Amino acid sequence: MVSTPQPTLRDRAWSAAAAVPDPELPMLTIAELGILRGVELVDRFVEVTITPTYSGCPAMAAIALDIERALHEAGIENTRIRLVLAPAWTTDWLTDEARAKLARNGIAPPGARGSNCLFDNTPVPCPRCESNATERIAEFGATACKSIWRCTACREPFDHFKCH
Template identity: 60%
Template structure:
């Protein structure tokens, strides 16, 4: 429980620190800050408001993420926040942190390529295998273990892997 009265700036900073540690329920090695889903934290009239952006419209993880943010902030003594879902601008893989990309790779998921690349724009992707690093890979299915991932296979090590889709 927070016993001292915090300034709005300190409350905002503390709320961001706590919310940033909430993990994505579909990819538990990533925090919502790594993923770029946590967009903003504000304090209005002494109450915390947290803005989150889904990785795509209809993402089933968003309700769980909102609940986990509420619980984390309450446990930290900050109180129950208002959670606001922001759809514009739409989430992009460009918002994912470099640390988040590295965590994906270590977890066995190929991180997204830069979405502004010509290959990503025209669908000519070369995805590196997160297991062996080979670029000799093939798309098996546009749909992976979750809607934001595609299923690929490495032709070098023959291992299947998820690729986090660019958008």
């Protein structure tokens, strides 16, 4: 009989933290967003490092509480959440699955990894009909990380997850 190795405390903590959904984009986990930066064992504590999508992100307090709850539910008691601002979060940290989930949920994902999309006037493809015939309606949407666009082909409004 072959025994399977038991996951380490760090592995269990990573799995629990990685499964936490983002409160503003609940179809994505904090791991898929790239907010979850690390899980380490430090001085008898499980220390989870997170980076906000921008320095004033109001969701970080809720995310920290959700991580602590997920760790507790996984049987992990001694925890610390560490918020780090450097290096600054970038949309390059979004996983391919996160980009696909955004599009499936009617939110245009940010430009391709490594692109200079902050200064790029390339049209944002419509997540519904994939047309490039789109126009920006407002620079800011329901959250600071999204802008509001409209497709002139299918006439549907949609959010665009801004690149940064």
